[in-house]
Amino acid sequence: GENVEQHPSTLSVQEGDSAVIKCTYSDSASNYFPWYKQELGKRPQLIIDIRSNVGEKKDQRIAVTLNKTAKHFSLHITETQPEDSAVYFCAASSGGSYIPTFGRGTSLIVHP
Amino acid sequence: DTGVSQNPRHKITKRGQNVTFRCDPISEHNRLYWYRQTLGQGPEFLTYFQNEAQLEKSRLLSDRFSAERPKGSFSTLEIQRTEQGDSAMYLCASRTGANYEQYFGPGTRLTVT
Numbered sequence: 210g211e212n213v214e215q216h217p218s219t220l221s222v223q224e225g226d227s228a229v230i231k232c233t234y235s236d237s238a239s240n241y242f243p244w245y246k247q248e249l250g251k252r253p254q255l256i257i258d259i260r261s262n263v264g265e266k267k268d269q270r271i272a273v274t275l276n277k278t279a280k281h282f283s284l285h286i287t288e289t290q291p292e293d294s295a296v297y298f299c300a301a302s303s304g305g306s307y308i309p310t311f312g313r314g315t316s317l318i319v320h321p
Numbered sequence: 322d323t324g325v326s327q328n329p330r331h332k333i334t335k336r337g338q339n340v341t342f343r344c345d346p347i348s349e350h351n352r353l354y355w356y357r358q359t360l361g362q363g364p365e366f367l368t369y370f371q372n373e374a375q376l377e378k379s380r381l382l383s384d385r386f387s388a389e390r391p392k393g394s395f396s397t398l399e400i401q402r403t404e405q406g407d408s409a410m411y412l413c414a415s416r417t418g419a420n421y422e423q424y425f426g427p428g429t430r431l432t433v434t
Contacts, residue, residue, distance in 0.1 A: 215363075241421050252412070252425040253364065260421075298363045306377050307421050308354070311363025 211236040213301050215312025223320050228289050230315045232299035233281040239301040242275060242282050243309065248295045256297075257284070289319045323347060325426035327413050333432045334403055341399045342429045346415030353396050354423060355388055356412040357381070364412055370396060371418075403433045 212235040222228050234242075240261035245253035259266045259273045259282065266273050270289075275282040282301075286293060296316050300309035326345045334340050346353050351372050356364035367386065369377040372393040382388075385403075390396040400407055410430050414423040 243422070252427050254425070255422050258422065300363070302421075306352075306369050306371070307416075308366050308369055308377060309364075309423075310366070314361070314363050 211239060211301055211303075211310040213299060213310050213312045215299050215315060217315060218313065219316045219318070221318045221320065222289055224289060224291060226289055228284075228286045228293070228317055228319075230284045230297055230299070230317070231281060232283070232301075232312050233279075234301040234310075235280065236301065236303065237277075237280065238303045241302045241307055241309075242273070243300050243302075244273060244284050245298045245300070245311075246295045247298065247314075253298060286317075289317075291319050291321050293317060294319045325413060325415055325424050327411075327426040327429050329429060330427060331430050331432075333434065336403055336405060336433055338403055339399065339401045340403060340431065341397055342411055342413075342431075344396045344398070344413030344415075344426055346394070346396070346413070347424055348394075350415035350417050350424070351393065352416045352418060353390060354414045355396070355398050356414065358410045358412055358428070359408075367398070367411075400431075403431075405433050407431060408433045 215232045243258040247253045272285045296314045299312045302309040353370040355367040358364045370390040385401045388398045410428045412428045413426040
């Protein structure tokens with residue numbers, strides 16, 4: 210089955226800095242890669258996703274890059290704000306059911 | 322609120338008791354997923370429905386766990402003879418067939434004492 214590794218487990222930055230979270234996956238058949246943000250006590254919410262036919266996708270301050278050959282993908286957040294503080298999960302999925310395998314999460318702390 | 326809803330939000334039960342959770346997906350979503358999440362971990366897949374058909378089950382889903390989606394709308398997850406290791410947040414998510422994005426419910430937090 211799929212295995213997703215996520216690093217770092219904790220990331221502490223100053224407001225305005227950039228943050229990068231990296232994930233690797235094992236199943237070359239994976240073709241959909243969502244990123245979720247989960248604030249304390251809240252449900253996971255999709256913030257950006259990328260499909261395997263695209264190398265990069267950007268949405269305002271958030272971007273995701275995908276390297277299919279190396280089987281890794283990354284989340285980039287620029288101009289971080291305190292409200293970006295949360296746990297971020299990457300995931301990889303494939304097939305008709307698109308059942309995601311999640312990474313263990315990165316706790317992002319943005320200091321004002 | 323037209324999002325995914327789950328009930329109850331919290332459940333405390335004694336070891337050995339049975340519990341049942343309910344998930345109401347977004348109305349036009351025919352795909353429904355159950356996950357379990359423990360502290361410091363990402364959600365772990367339990368089972369997947371397309372309409373009323375249960376198409377996938379994780380190896381995590383022991384025979385004490387059963388899920389149904391009888392009319393292709395709401396779903397229930399039952400845990401029989403609960404164990405302390407079942408303590409976790411149980412999340413439900415749904416999506417349409419045309420879009421990969423899953424929308425999560427607020428979860429049911431189960432505590433087994």
